[in-house]
Amino acid sequence: MRAPNWLKIERRPTVSGRTVFIISVSAILAALLVAAIFFAVFGVSPIHAYGLILKGALGSRLGLAETVRRAIPLLLIGVGLTIAFRALFWNIGAEGQLLMGAIAAAGVALFSGLPDPLLLPAMFIAGFASGATWGLIPAVLKVKLGINDVITTLMMNYIAIYLMEWLIHGPWKGPTARGFAYTDQFPRAAWIPTLYGTRVHWPTLVLGLLLALVMYILVTRTKSGFEIRVVGENPDAARFAGISQFKTTLLVMLIAGGFAGLAGVGEVAGIHHKLLGPLNISMGYGYTAIIVAWLARRNPLAVIITSFLFAIIISGGDVIKVSLGLPFQLINVFNGLILFFLIGSEVFIRYKVSFSFRRQ
Amino acid sequence: MGWETWIITTLSRTLAYGTPLLLGTLGEIYTERSGVLNLGVEGMMIMGAYSAFTTAYITGNPWLGILVGGIIGGAFSLIHAFASVTLKANQVVSGLSLTMLGLGLSGVLGRGWEGKPLSNPISAITVPGLSKIPFLGPILFEGQNLLVYLTILLVPLLWYILYRTRIGITIRSVGDSPATADSLGINVDRVRYLCTAIGGVLAGVAGGYLSVAYRPAWTEGMTAGMGWIVIALTIFAFWNPAHGMLGAYFFGALYILSFRLQPWISPEFLKAMPYAFAILVLIIVSRGTLQSRMGAPAALSVPYTRGEE
Numbered sequence: 075m076r077a078p079n080w081l082k083i084e085r086r087p088t089v090s091g092r093t094v095f096i097i098s099v100s101a102i103l104a105a106l107l108v109a110a111i112f113f114a115v116f117g118v119s120p121i122h123a124y125g126l127i128l129k130g131a132l133g134s135r136l137g138l139a140e141t142v143r144r145a146i147p148l149l150l151i152g153v154g155l156t157i158a159f160r161a162l163f164w165n166i167g168a169e170g171q172l173l174m175g176a177i178a179a180a181g182v183a184l185f186s187g188l189p190d191p192l193l194l195p196a197m198f199i200a201g202f203a204s205g206a207t208w209g210l211i212p213a214v215l216k217v218k219l220g221i222n223d224v225i226t227t228l229m230m231n232y233i234a235i236y237l238m239e240w241l242i243h244g245p246w247k248g249p250t251a252r253g254f255a256y257t258d259q260f261p262r263a264a265w266i267p268t269l270y271g272t273r274v275h276w277p278t279l280v281l282g283l284l285l286a287l288v289m290y291i292l293v294t295r296t297k298s299g300f301e302i303r304v305v306g307e308n309p310d311a312a313r314f315a316g317i318s319q320f321k322t323t324l325l326v327m328l329i330a331g332g333f334a335g336l337a338g339v340g341e342v343a344g345i346h347h348k349l350l351g352p353l354n355i356s357m358g359y360g361y362t363a364i365i366v367a368w369l370a371r372r373n374p375l376a377v378i379i380t381s382f383l384f385a386i387i388i389s390g391g392d393v394i395k396v397s398l399g400l401p402f403q404l405i406n407v408f409n410g411l412i413l414f415f416l417i418g419s420e421v422f423i424r425y426k427v428s429f430s431f432r433r434q
Numbered sequence: 435m436g437w438e439t440w441i442i443t444t445l446s447r448t449l450a451y452g453t454p455l456l457l458g459t460l461g462e463i464y465t466e467r468s469g470v471l472n473l474g475v476e477g478m479m480i481m482g483a484y485s486a487f488t489t490a491y492i493t494g495n496p497w498l499g500i501l502v503g504g505i506i507g508g509a510f511s512l513i514h515a516f517a518s519v520t521l522k523a524n525q526v527v528s529g530l531s532l533t534m535l536g537l538g539l540s541g542v543l544g545r546g547w548e549g550k551p552l553s554n555p556i557s558a559i560t561v562p563g564l565s566k567i568p569f570l571g572p573i574l575f576e577g578q579n580l581l582v583y584l585t586i587l588l589v590p591l592l593w594y595i596l597y598r599t600r601i602g603i604t605i606r607s608v609g610d611s612p613a614t615a616d617s618l619g620i621n622v623d624r625v626r627y628l629c630t631a632i633g634g635v636l637a638g639v640a641g642g643y644l645s646v647a648y649r650p651a652w653t654e655g656m657t658a659g660m661g662w663i664v665i666a667l668t669i670f671a672f673w674n675p676a677h678g679m680l681g682a683y684f685f686g687a688l689y690i691l692s693f694r695l696q697p698w699i700s701p702e703f704l705k706a707m708p709y710a711f712a713i714l715v716l717i718i719v720s721r722g723t724l725q726s727r728m729g730a731p732a733a734l735s736v737p738y739t740r741g742e743e
Contacts, residue, residue, distance in 0.1 A: 112542065215717065221713075222716070222734075225665070225669060226716065235706075236703070239702045244700060361534070403538045405538070406535070406541065409534050410477075410531045410535030411535065413534065417523035417527050418517060418523060420523060421523070
C-alpha cells in the first residue's frame with residue numbers, strides 16, 4: 075500500500091523532549107476520548123464517569139492510598155523495564171519474575187526459621203535473586219544461542235504461574251488454610267509495615283523511588299548506562315567498541331528481573347501476608363508495567379509519574395465496578411487503547427507527518 | 435472403565451480440544467511466515483468466541499456464528515496490521531495491546547450474556563459405517579463435529595499453498611527477505627496485511643469453535659490462555675502447518691491428561707509443559723544454521739521500509 079497523496083511522512087532528524095511530551099499526552103487524551111464512547115454506550119456520561127474515577131482514585135485519603143499501593147509494583151517493575159528496553163531486550167516476562175519473587179519471599183517467610191529482624195531483609199534479597207534468575211535465563215538464551223527474548227520471557231510467565239499453582243495446591247498448602255489453596259499466613263515479623271489504616275507498604279515505595287533515582291543516575295551518568303544504550307541502539311558499534319553484549323544483557327535483566335521480583339515481595343509481604351493464587355497476587359502488573367515503561371520513554375525517573383497514572387486507571391476500575399456498575403474489564407480496554415495510541419503516536423515522533431488536502 | 439475405553443475417550447477429547455489450538459496455530463503460522471509477529475491471538479480468539487456466540491444466539495444459526503467470529507477476528511487483526519505494517523510500530527507491544535483490548539472489550543460487551551444456554555450449538559455427528567471401525571472409529575468418527583474435520587482438511591491445503599505454490603513462495607520470501615521480495619515487484623505490505631488477516635480469521639473461528647461447539651456458552655475470559663499456547667505451538671511446529679497439526683494434538687493431549695492423570699501427576703506440571711517445550715525446542719534448533727532451515731522467518735517482527743535495511 076502506497077501512502078496516499080494527501081499524506082506526507084518524512085523522517086525527523088531530532089526530536090525535542092517537549093515534542094515527545096506533547097505527543098504522548100495527546101495519545102493518552104485520544105485514547106480516553108475513544109474510551110469515552112464505551113461510557114456513552116452504557117448510558118453513562120463520560121465526563122461524569124471520568125470525574126468519578128478521579129474522585130475515587132485521588133479524592134479521599136483511602137482512595138489515594140489504594141492508588142499509591144497499586145503504583146508500587148508498577149513503579150518497581152517499570153523502572154526495571156526501562157533499563158531492559160534501553161538495551162532492546164524485550165522483557166515481556168515481568169509477570170513471571172514478579173511471581174517468582176513472591177514465591178521466594180513466601181519460602182523465606184514460612185520455612186527459613188530466621189530470627190525476626192533478619193526475616194524481611196532476607197525476603198527482599200531472596201525475592202530479588204529469584205526474579206533476577208527468572209530474567210537471566212532468557213538473557214543467557216538470547217545472547218549465547220540467539221533465542222528470541224519475547225518468546226522465552228512470555229513462556230516463562232506461564233511456567234511461573236503453574237509453579238505457583240502447584241505450590242499452593244500441593245506442598246505449600248497451609249494446614250490452617252481450611253482447604254483453600256493458599257499457604258499459611260506469614261509470621262508478623264514478615265509483614266512489611268504499612269501507613270496507618272492503609273495498605274501502603276511504604277518501605278517498598280521508598281525502595282522503588284530510590285531505585286528510580288539510582289537507575290536514572292546509572293543510565294545518564296555511568297559507563298554501564300552508556301554501554302546499555304549503545305548495545306540497544308547500535309549493536310555493531312558496541313561490538314566494535316569492545317562492549318560485551320553478554321555482560322550488558324545480563325546486567326539489564328538482572329535489574330529488570332530483580333526489580334520485578336522485589337515487586338512480588340511487596341505484594342505478598344505488604345498486602346496479602348501469604349502466598350495465594352497468581353491472579354490474586356498480580357492481575358497483570360507485569361504487563362501493565364510495559365505500558366508504564368513505554369510511556370515513560372525509557373526514562374526511569376519518569377516512571378514515577380507514569381506508574382501513578384496507571385495506578386489511577388486500576389483504581390478507576392474499582393470505581394467503574396462499584397459506583398457505575400460497569401464491568402472491571404473496562405480497564406483492559408483503557409490500557410489496550412492507550413498502548414495502541416502510544417505506539418501509533420511514535421510515527422509522529424520518528425517522522426514528520428503532514429497533511430495536505432489540495433489536489434495535486 | 436476399562437483401559438481401552440479410557441484411551442479412546444482421552445484421544446477423542448484430545449481431538450476436540452486440539453482443534454481450536456490447531457486453527458489458531460495455522461493462522462499464526464501464516465502471519466509469522468510473512469514476517470509479522472502477532473501476540474494478539476488471545477484477544478482475537480476471545481473476540482471471535484464472543485461474536486460467534488452472540489450471533490448464534492440471536493440468529494439461531496451456529497454456522498453464521500462461526501462466520502461472524504472469523505470476520506470479527508480478521509477485522510480485529512487489521513488493527514495490528516495497521517500498527518505494525520503501516521505505522522511500523524513495535525509488533526510486540528501492538529500484539530499485547532490487541533490482547534488487552536480483546537479481553538477487555540469482550541468482557542465489557544459480554545456482560546449479560548454469561549450463563550445463557552445456546553439452544554442450537556454445532557452438534558456432534560456420527561459418521562455411519564466408519565464409526566464401527568474398532569478403536570479408531572469411536573475416536574475419529576463419533577462425537578466430533580464438522581469443524582474438527584474441516585480443520586484437519588485445512589492442514590494439507592495450507593501446507594500445499596505454503597510450500598508448493600507461487601503464493602506460498604511469495605509469503606515466505608516476504609517473511610525472510612522483504613527487500614528482495616520488494617525488488618521482485620512483490621507488494622510487501624499487502625502480503626503482510628493479508629497474512630495477518632488470515633491469522634485473525636482463523637483465531638476468530640477457533641474462538642467460535644469454543645463458544646458454539648466445544649462448550650456452547652459464553653464466559654468472560656473463556657479462552658483461558660489458549661492464545662498463548664498457540665504462540666508456543668507456532669514455534670514448536672517450526673512454522674510448518676503439518677507439524678502444527680501434530681503439535682496441536684500433542685499439546686491438546688497434555689491438557690486433557692492434566693485432568694485425567696490428576697491422581698498420579700500434578701495437573702500444573704502437565705499444563706506447564708507446552709511452554710517448557712516451546713523453550714526447549716528453541717534451544718534445540720538454535721544450533722548454527724539449523725534455525726533458518728527449520729523455517730523461522732528471518733525478518734520476523736522487523737518492519738519493512740523501502741531503502742532502509
